[in-house]
Amino acid sequence: MMGFITHCWKNVGFEFWIRTGCLVGACFLALSQAWGQSATLELVNLRANRQDNVLVLNAQLKLELGPVVEDALVKGLAVHFMAEAELMRDRWYWFDRKVGVVTRYYRLAFQPLTRRWRLNVSSEPFSVTSLAGSISQNFESLNEALGVIQRQSHWKVADASELNPEARQYVLYRFKLDVSQLPRPFQIAAGNQADWNLQVASQLRLSAEMVR
Structure with a gap:
């Protein structure tokens, strides 16, 4: 009788550890997949057009933050982004001549008390001007x-007087997460x-209709 009970416990114990191992493995797989979702940044669309003697730029991005950045935001760290457009001739x-440059600065932060997200947008660096x-x-x-950051519409790049109808010109567009605005210890850690x-970054050649 004792041998039968021992044999049964052995079978139950073996099945228990097999099932437990499968469950733990599945949990680790799910967590690794969730944590492994990498950040995404793509330029979906970039176009320019003339409006009332002004050259404006429209950019559409696909921006998804990775878990490391999201975790830093939730813990109170403000994250900065920068969009830049250079008019080149x-x-x-x-070397090609830089006719002008415009920049947009974004500061994204989480507010724990209200559980809301605050976005500040400026044409000057936040280190120079206050919020x-x-x-x-x-x-x-x-x-x-993030939806506001991803859609940069009707952004004035230059006045018509700055455009030369006799020259070939293009806009050099850049967008980045500005690590230089992080506290120094975070800058070092973020590098890896x-x-x-x-x-x-992308280059947009201006048509003859845009510069006349």
């Missing part, structure tokens, strides 16, 4: 805040993590 005899000199918006979710290395 071809020169066959030397009071920027446009501020509050959002219920992170996706809503792909989630913080978000940047994209």
Whole structure:
């Protein structure tokens, strides 16, 4: 009788550990897949057009933050982004000439007390101007805040007087997560993590209709 009970316990114990091992393995797989979702930054669309003697730029991005950056935001760290557009003119005899440059700065932060997200937008670096000199918006979710950053519409790049109808010109567009605005210890740590290395660049040639 004792041998029968022992044999049964052996079978039950073996099945228990097999099932437990499978469950733990499945949990680890799910967690690794969730944590392994990397950050994404893609330039979906970039176009320019003339509006009332002004050259404006429209950019559409696909921006998804990685878990490391999201965790830093929830813990109170503000994250900065920068969009830059340079108007360039071809020169066959030397480097292309920079006619002008415009920049947008974004500061994204989480507010623990209200559980809301605040986005500040400025044409000047936040290290130079205070938040009071920027446009501020509050959002219920992170996706809503990122949606504003992803859509850069009717952005004035240059006046018509700055365009030369006799020259070939293009706009050089860049967007990045600005690690230089992080506290120094975070800058060092972020250098080895792909989630913080978000940047994209593209060149848009201006048509003859745009520069006349």
